[in-house]
Amino acid sequence: MADYYRSEDLARFGEIGEEAGPLWEKFAAWYGAVFEEGALSEREKALIALAVAHAVQCPYCIDAYSQECLKKGADPEQMTEAVHVAAAIRGGASLAHGVQMRNTVHGLGM
């Protein structure tokens, strides 16, 4: 697995734009705008990004947004709580699907 994820590849993210420049430029502009301060602060957005990074289990994103959260003024307690939010939603989603399991069981059972 180590060969699939190399930390130095994070800095090469922009190479994705080489084969489809206009799409990359649109993505980059939109991405930048997403993280600008709006109704949510930059710190809050970085914490959301950190939580999502854990939910989608992207090591590049976890690396990048751990740094970004610190830079935006979040502290490790806030960051850990954000990861717990991701974990709770992932765990809760599994449990919530248990209702489907129950529906099936009740449909088949006596």
Place this chain on the structure above:
Amino acid sequence: MTAGRILPTLAKRGDPLASPEQQLEVLHGVRLPRTFGAALASASLFPLRPTALEVLQLNLGKRCNQTCRHCHVDAGPDRVEIMPHEVVERCLAVVEGTDIPTVDITGGAPELHPAFREIVRRARAAGKHVMDRCNLTVLLLPNYADLVGFLAEHRVEVVCSLPHYRRRQTDTQRGEGVFEESIEALRRLNAAGYGDPDSGLILDLVMNPVGAFLPGNQAALERDWKAQLARSHGIRFNRLFTITNMPLARYLEWLQESGNLAAYLERLVQAFNPAAAAAVMCRTTLSVGWDGRLHDCDFNQMLELGTAEGAPQTIFDFDLPALQRRAIRVGPHCFGCTAGAGSSCGGATA
């Protein structure tokens, strides 16, 4: 992890990094993509020259009641260097005899100097704007209980260190229990009118990152700091200054020990911002060491880099026109002031 409240300084421990020469050797030992001089040249700023002298920064010495882990001064209770009387008198003569508008008093904890109040009184009587770089906890020391009232009476701008609005990060950098005491000191400053927009008493906070990363957007952090301190502690302040940690003394030690040194310096170099370089504080500030020697900034002072050869070297041969003609001395540490949005004693510069 939170450090103990008071740790021995590099000097007390006899650590090689207590030596400015050793610090420079470590900095020059890291291979960087370009020198600071080359970066300045790329922005058509080499050699770097002063603009107008706006701030006379007096470093009253290395004594402090704290031993913060990022301290570029290596200050602490075990340091004995303080500005002697004759240097204080000469500094005040320069303050009183020139048009330099601002006197910025720093240390160590400058309030611990026996002449601190005399310097404030005379600088204010000379019509100067006076800034006190305050670690907050000094305001709670038993012998300094009236200090808040004194600062308010003389309308001193108080610039206080608070790396985070939460306890753990602050205590990690500044020592166990510092956060709670800092909050109490801020409450006392607020009670005296500091931070009240109608009082004219200015209370600024300084945040340095607690780790090997650059500070974020100063305006965004200020909004966050204001909201969080108001909500959690009912505290108000005027401005937040973000200051990049300078790879010197105890912060340099931490960078080395944590394995962050090369990556941090590279980050600073890669983030070089020509606009921040044009606005560096050394162009408008003159730094006076506790021993009366002149430096381009407090960081050069800690590296014992005096003003350029041929320029006045001490406050005793202060000559403003000659100082204004000097070239500012630079080194790899200077990337700390030009990274990203820039960094100075007044926060971001670009």
